Amino acid sequence: MHSIRDMKSNFSSPPASSLPGGPDAYHQGNIRMTLEDPELWKSFHEIGTEMIITKPGRRMFPHCKINISGLIPCSKYILLVDMVPVDGSRYKWNKEKWEVAGKAEPQPPCRTYLHPDSPAPGSHWMKQSVSFLKLKLTNNTLDQHGHIILHSMHRYHPRFHIVQADDLYSVRWSVFRTFSFPETAFTSVTAYQNTKITKLKIDHNPFAKGFRDVETNTKRRANRNPACPEKKAKKQDYLSRETDEDNPSGFRRSSYEAYEGEQAELPKRKEEEDVVKEERFSPWGSEREHGHHIQTDSSPGPEPRDIYNAEQLVPAPASYQPFRFHEYGKSPSPSSSVSSSNTGSGAAIFESRVPDVATVPEHEAPKPPPHDMGISPCGPQHPAGLHQDYTGVINMAMAQAGKPGVLSHHIYTPYSAEQTLGQWSGPGPAQYPPAHHLPNDYSTPAVHHGYHHGNVEWSQYPLFSYSCW
């Protein structure tokens, strides 16, 4: 398997020809991203993380929280998250383990979650950890709230994108980097399958505190109609495990605060975990560790992971469109280019990006000189008023962004990004979901391939099509 670092050696620097000022002009190579609460994630990962998806949308737990360094303090960045399938299979839970249950269902409308602080200067992203707490997952393909749509009983992993851009319009010409963490992979479910996951969630999620105390649970159950004997037995099984099996004090957390301060107690907990690990079994077996995950350079032990991924110039208008997904759709799975980069197809797909980057026609992609892009920190911003063709980059569908007069697009943010999104002077507050307001310039047939849900139009294509990676 090619490690991300291997790929990095090939792709970390865009072709010099495409970068005015030479290959080192952007100093992008130093960006580091680390996952917060890696131990918590690992504890879930070892069992086989499951994430509930519901029609109204469900938060992730653990939620994604990252630390970033190496950004240019005065340059603006946009942070994005999307979910990519780990493989092309659908799964079922069968007797304490996950089994393949057939081919994956067709990809649901792919959405990208935009961090509500975006865009913000590098200093902002680096001064504290960045949380994606409000990101929600749904199985409702008609969702109009901008939640990330997933299929149940499929495996996904989150990807984090850092885009150096003053605003969403600039994304197209911006350098961006993608990071992912193997331990954040999960199976989407509508109800928990693995009781160990349920227990871990209850133990660590403050909102589930009410289910922690066995006595309380007993009372709760007593207040309900008697369950069927089978389910009672299942529950009893769960409770007995809770008491006599693994109740690793090292993992037990009574609240967010408890595990958020866990970095400080890592050394102690590490020892305890080594013991616990042996008690656990992985419902994914070795396949989970070696087969499908994005390769990372995760250092063993408590050191934070630092995953490198390729850097990409968002391609030029002509060469980039969402349809590239179809162009390369013959790949075994959308994620194969990411996670199975050891396969021939994965490598091929990855390499296929290069021409896109290298052939950016300068006249079509008026990439500002480095000074404008932030290489000169706090330098002049991206020239305003320059007519730009945004087609193909932003699969735009206007959606309510949580605040009146603020637009969102296929990138979902629960808040506004007023600084820059405001330039898309949007519909009034009463418009929810807002009508599609893209100027004609931005909605050429080649790009505008959303499909309609009422008066909302969601593109079915990801901002970053899987095969691009």
Added chain:
DNA sequence: TCAACTCGCACCTTTGAACAGG
């Protein structure tokens, strides 16, 4: 028949408005 899904419930945390005191 059964796995997957939906829905309503009780319990809990979080959030923000209202208020009091310095």
Added chain:
DNA sequence: ACCTGTTCAAAGGTGCGAGTTG
């Protein structure tokens, strides 16, 4: 008038279990 701390209710996040669906 302003700031800080406290209280309290509403909103929203949880998993559970029964019912529904395909």
